[in-house]
Amino acid sequence: MQDYALYGLTEEEYRRVLEELGREPNHVELGIIGALWSEHCSYKxxxxxxxxxxxxxxxxxxxPGENAGVVAFDEDVWIAFKVESHNHPSFIEPFHGAATGVGGIIRDILSMGARPIALMDSLRFxxxxDSRxxxxxxxxxxxxxxxGNSIGxxxxxxxxxxxxxYKTNPLVNVFCLGIMPAGRMLxxxxxxxxQRLILIGSATGRDGIHGAVMASGEFSDDAESKRVNIQIGDPYFGKKLVEAILELVERDLLVGLQDLGAAGLAGAASxxxxxxxxxxxxxxxxxPLREEGMTPFEIxxxxxxxxxxxxxxxxxxxxxxxxxxxxxLEAAQVGELTEDGIFRAYYGEQLVAELPVSLIVEKAPRYNRPRQQPEYLEKVWTFDQSKLPAVDLREALYKLLSSPNLCSKEWIYTQYDYQVGTxxxxxxxxxASILRIKWVVKPEVKSDKLLAITSEGNGRMLYLDPYEGAKYSVAEAFRNLACVGAKPLAITDCLNFGNPERPQIMWQLEMAVNGMAEACKFFGVPVVSGNVSLYNETVEENEARNVYPTPILMAVGRIDGKYVDHKFKEEGHLIFLIGDIRREFSVAGSEYLKVVHxxxxxxxxxxxxxxxxxxHELLYRLINEGIVFSAHDVSLGGLMFTLLECLFGTPFGAEIKLYTEERLDFFFFSENPTLVVxxxxxxxxxxxxxxxEQSxxxxMYLGKVTEEPKLVIKxxxxxxxxxxxxxxxxxxKLCLERVLSFTG
Incomplete structure (x- = not known):
């Protein structure tokens, strides 16, 4: 009996393989089954x-079910989009792990016959x-x-x-969106x-072998030993591949295509x-190989x-x-489709693998793992904010300005070329970010409408209540779109969770999925693609650290008329808070509660x-009828940071005049939903x-924009x-750069 554990299989799974095959699998076959039955590939x-x-x-x-979801943007244009994770590789080898995550999601979009036009990323660290x-x-x-910059x-x-x-399990989720002429999808x-199978692109090397299995397990102290499982990307080669594939599509030379990602050629072909x-x-x-002596298993x-x-x-x-x-590009005919439902691989005259396709793919295990509500919830739910000592607004503000969660992320996004392609x-x-759709596939493919994209995923709120926290995140994603004048078309999600073999983690996952589903159904917005990343856990000295339950939602919307951004426009403009105001201003799960208390x-x-x-419906009307000149939702950092973000990047200040009996620290730092400035x-x-009122x-009238750049609150x-x-x-602006350069 072979050592099935080396291939990521349990004893029960291996015995199931023996039963299905009626024999022991060889080395290559076991590698194929282990990779395709991994959590990463099978979602078991x-x-x-x-x-x-x-x-x-x-x-x-x-x-769901293809490399990316596709929706009709209008009668002329379809859009394809998806989000993927590259979490484990980015911990082991941050540069290459993140870079190949970008390359992989671009090829997912390309495999639908679409030209990639935009990337977004959602990161957790x-x-x-510490230096690591x-x-x-x-x-x-x-x-x-x-x-991203190199591939354009x-x-x-x-x-x-x-x-x-997230210290030892960073989350690196990358989203890509592409467009195609309506009616032309692969x-x-x-x-x-x-029909023949042609492998096109780069030559094949030994990088990434066992990558799918590595991405489907927990980390331990020997994470460095898995560096050999990390792929190495080449964006310039990737650019050539993008243009070649799109020309093949234009010339109607393809029946279908599949990206080579997890499990390599075995995964793509099966x-x-x-x-x-x-x-x-x-x-x-x-x-085509780039290294000598590669074995059939490696190829x-x-x-x-x-x-x-x-x-x-x-x-x-x-x-x-x-x-x-x-x-x-390297290209070779490496196989063909057959009628018998069997996956066969030859090396010369030698048959090195012969497995039913159904065994590799459809018969991968499906687990209904035990669930149990985590014990910590009973403790955190007893929190009573009325017992918090009052904090001076200025003191709280400066403490929060030092939080890397609230500071400007310019240090990050200014390293990205976000204007390439114009x-x-x-x-x-x-x-939300807004894109125009002009010719990018062929000159006649364009739209007079604008595209909006946003990203959300508040892991801390889901840690406190995965069901309500998931609804909170979905609502915020759609609110972000509404704040720029966009109506949601669909979402794609990446579900980042810890070890599913722990009942508490499975409970978090089930509750979060149910909460997301309820909210999406209510708003009438479908989930068209996605990814699940489990085993985001590290075991060190017999102690497990799981990430917060962190579903990342990328919402895509369409702007049919006007749009606004979040910045105040003129001195003398009046500032209002609108939405669900008549409720307790709760600081539960807020950055204020974490940083200050x-x-x-x-x-x-x-x-x-x-x-x-x-x-949301009100915002569409207010924006399209020209009633408001800016809109910004209240979220991380509360009303205080919403107001500041409306001022930053402008020459203005604001005079805020209140008549409230609420505790001012709660009023300004609560992260209640359904509020927009x-x-x-x-x-x-x-x-x-x-x-x-009619809505x-x-x-609530808050005050007015002033010429003098001061924030005055009365x-x-x-x-x-x-x-x-x-x-x-x-x-x-300087907080994040200071924190990252601090050597003390």
Whole structure:
């Protein structure tokens, strides 16, 4: 009996393989099964839970099950998008782990026949005080910028958070969006037996072998030993591959195509055969190699980057190979589709693997793992904010300005070329990024509408209540779109969780999925693609550290009319808070509670989904009818940081006049949902109030924009804060760079 554990299999799984095959698998076969049955490829712990997501809508062209989701943007343009994780590789080798994450998600979009036009990233790191975390942060950001900038796809937005639970399990989630002419989409499948398989792109090396298995297990003290599992990317080669594939699509030379990612050629060929309901035969000696002496095992499971598997009619093979040479790409016919449902791999005359496709793909294990509510919740839910000592506003403000979660992320996004392609209308730093769709596939493919993208995922709120926290995150993602005037089309998600073999983690996952599903169904927004990343756990000295439950949501919307950004526009404009105002201002789960009072506790502020929807609809009207000139949602850092972000980057200040009996620290630092700060002028103020009231929501006059760059806050005519906005902005801008350069 072979050592099945080396291939990521349990004893029970190995015995199931023996039963299905009626024999012992050989070394190559066991490697293939281990990779395709890994959590990373098979979703064996999560697949049963994901069925609750809404996936259909009249505008959905392709839902989950392909390399990316596709929706109709308008009658002329379809858009493809997806988010993927590259978490474990980015801890072991930050630069290459992040860079190949970008390359992989670009090829996912390319495999649908779409031209990639935008990237976003969602990053989670430990608190950046120790040298290892700083090394990871710098390496990940440099890896993303290096690959994205070099391949010519702009990184137009994202988010970055720092929490100690991510110290040894950083989350690197990368999103890509592409466009195609309506009606021209490809899938990872063939249409008849005898169609040829061509491997195109880079030559195959030994990098990335066992990558899928590595990404499906917990970390321990020997994480460094897994460095050999990390792939190495080449963005310049990737650019040639993008242009070659798009020309092949334009010339109608392809039947289907599949990216080579996890499990390499074995994964691509078996998944393609499964979707085609066929078998496949591979000729491994035909695969272009860049290293001598590679074994069949290494060839079939290599995860070398910049490779794709094409399905081509026999009579078009030469045309494909000739075009590949024009782009200086490696290309070879390495197999064909067969009718018997068997995966076969030959090396010369030797048959090195013969497995039923159904065993590799469809019969991968499905687990209904035990769930149990974590014990810590009973303790954190007893939190009573009324017992917190009152804190001076200025003291709290300056403490929060030093938080890397609240400071400017310019140090990160200015390393990305977010303008390449000249499609970026609204740059990073706001509620959502906005793109125009002009010719990028062929001159006649364009749209007069704008595209909006945003990213959300508040792991701390989900730690406190994964069900309510998930609804909170979904609502915030759609609120971000509404703040720029966009209506959501669909979302893609990456579910980042700890070890699913721990019942508490499975409970978190199930509750989060159910919360996301409920909110998406309520808003009528489908989930069209996604990824699950489990085993984000590190065991050190017999103690396990799991990440917060962190589902990352990337929401895509369309702007049919006007849009606004979050910045105040003119001196004298009036500032209003609109939304769900008449409720307790809770600091549960807030950055204020964490930084100022050193607590992560409380019950997540519940979202009233009906009021949230009314707020979104109201914002669309206010923006399109020209009633408001800016809009910015209240989120991390509360109302105080919402106001500051509306001022930063402008020459203005603000005078805030309140008449409230609320504790001012709670009022300004609560992260309650369904609240937005808007600005208007005196001529439109009454109309704004009327429209808010007619929507069944509340408004509060906060003050006005001033010419002098000072933030002045008065409550019942008592001045409670006066600060120079320019000084606050300088502190806000320099915080992250200072923290990362600090050597003490």
């Amino acid at each position: 712990s999560s697949r049963n839970l994901l069925k609750v997501f809404p996936t259909k809508a009249p505008w959905v062209v392709q839902g 430990g608190y950046p005080l 975390t700083k090394h990871i942060v710098r390496g990940v950001v440099k890896g993303i910028s290096s690959y 796809v702009p990184t137009v937005g994202g988010e970055t958070y720092f929490e100690e639970c 899938r990872a499948r063939g249409t008849k037996t005898g 998944e393609l055969a499964s979707k085609s309901q066929m078998g496949v035969v591979l000729f491994l000696d035909k695969v 079939v499971l290599s995860e070398s980057q910049e490779r794709m598997l094409l399905v081509v009619e026999k009579e078009k093979v030469e045309d494909v190979l000739n075009l590949s040479k024009e782009y200086h 499609n970026t209308v609204l740059k990073p730093g706001g509620d 050193s607590q992560v506790a409380g019950k997540v502020p519940r979202v009233d989904l009906e009021k949230e929807r009314k707020l 808007v600005s208007t002028d005196s001529d439109r103020a009454d109309l704004l109030k009327d429209m808010v 069944g929501l509340d408004w 409550n019942v005519d008592e001045k409670v804060l006066e600060e120079d906005v320019r000084h606050l902005e300088e502190e806000w």
